[in-house]
Amino acid sequence: MNIGFDGKRAANNLTGLGNYSRSLVLQLSEFFPQNQYFVYSPKVKSHGQISSFFKKENIHLMLPRKSSLLWRSFGIKKQLKQDNITIYHGLSNEIPIGMPSSIQTMVTMHDLIFLRYPQYYKFIDRTIYNFKSKYACRHADHIIAISEQTKNDIIKYYHIDPSKIEVLYQTCDDSFKQLIPQDFKEKIREKYSLPQKYLLNVGTIEPRKNLLAVVRALPAIDPAYKLVVVGKKQPYAQKVMAEIQRLGLEERVIFLKDIPFSDLPSIYQLATVFVYPSFYEGFGIPVIEALYGKIPVVSATGSCLEEAGGPYSLYVDPHDFTALAKAVNTILADPDLAERMKEGGLSFAQKFNTPVLASQLMNSYRNMILPA
Known part of the structure; x- marks a missing residue:
């Protein structure tokens, strides 16, 4: 045929x-x-x-x-x-x-x-x-x-x-489905000066992706954790930068752009929590990429993200940054929960x-x- x-x-x-x-x-x-x-x-x-x-x-x-x-x-x-x-x-x-x-x-x-x-x-x-x-x-x-x-x-x-x-x-691409050896991940950490503890957000920096909610949640999250953002900046990024400055978070937010595709799986797998509070998606492949990398996911209600993230991820109203901070802190404070989310998320991802x-x-x- x-x-x-x-x-x-x-x-x-x-x-x-x-x-x-x-x-x-x-x-x-x-x-x-x-x-x-x-x-x-x-x-x-x-x-x-x-x-x-x-x-x-x-x-x-x-x-x-x-x-x-x-x-x-x-x-x-x-x-x-x-x-x-x-x-x-x-x-x-x-x-x-x-x-x-x-x-x-x-x-x-x-x-x-x-x-x-x-x-x-x-x-x-x-x-x-x-x-x-x-x-x-x-x-x-x-x-x-x-x-x-x-x-x-x-x-x-x-x-x-x-x-x-x-x-x-x-x-998602098969490269996200392989767990990366720790020594290679450490080379990627060094290459991009990534912190030891960080939350990760991946996606174009535009209004629908709702990065502002993550920034506004950050002051209520354990200060030992920084936020790493991977994505192309659109005009909306100016609002995000202004909010970062208003909240005094310049030292806690790291922007990466033009990342080679081959480095992205390691950046995922070095993260502690993946945060993706998008207002609306058709599906949400970044969530799948995180699940395959055994990274706990906090995402948003209101579209299809619960279909992508399954029962082992946490979901909040995308307008409620206080709830977003609470969900992240719940994972950070409970290693057993984080482990259940990792294992359960990986198992759920097999349907994809x-x-x-x-x-x-x-x-x-x-x-x-x-x-x-």
Whole structure:
């Protein structure tokens, strides 16, 4: 079977949807090598992480045969037919317009945050996102939602028949699933001058991620613990910095940026607690990364994060930084609780393991092409 994918992010992005796209295709290529996987992208980024992905024998980079600004939405269809694609999978909320009936279409919907929190998006951006997402949900033969929360949002905002939507969770990169030797972690600690005791927050520094809540909780948390933040700064970071200064926390908050992906698992596993009080997520891969690293997680109610973190993580209202501080202090003060969270979290994370998710997705593909 020839399976095609929207590969713009797989071929160009080194975080987020890029990692998701490459991980998904790699899973399939390794566990189901009898198929051919065609990754369509208007261009490709020169980077080792991406070039190694395309070295797999059954993963093929497909660039436009005729250059066009609208190739991903229109021009790609002729190419898909020429390549004898059986199923085309839009990996990030969109599919080409007017797909031929001979090709089955699937779309992965990550979230509809632009509808729940429109204030975080420019008008033109959310208009485009809404058009593409609505079209994909209404015209794809099958929809993959990455969480029950996303499925519920698709039903609520686009009035899609629930029977058309299947929840298939995501996983994180396999590098987070290996416990790093202590001597290597200490080299990473030295490389970034990391403290002996710290809380960790990972994610773009933007309003939705709610880093302000962590900063405001910090004065009530044991002062022996610093806060390490890994993420790209957006304008919201200025508010965070102002709050840090107002609270006199300049010596307790450390910002890291442009961290090589290979160093990130060690930074997780050196942390004492992972804090992720996001207002809203489609899923929350950083939570999975922490669970695999045996790091206790404190996260937020109100979206899908309880699906990702499971019963061995703690959850607070994202507006309540006092509750956030209390949850962190509860873990710091109770080593037995911390150990139960580590072991239980790791056990829970196995439901997101690569072989499980790859098999679920391949079953979805097969069901699409079975005679009715």
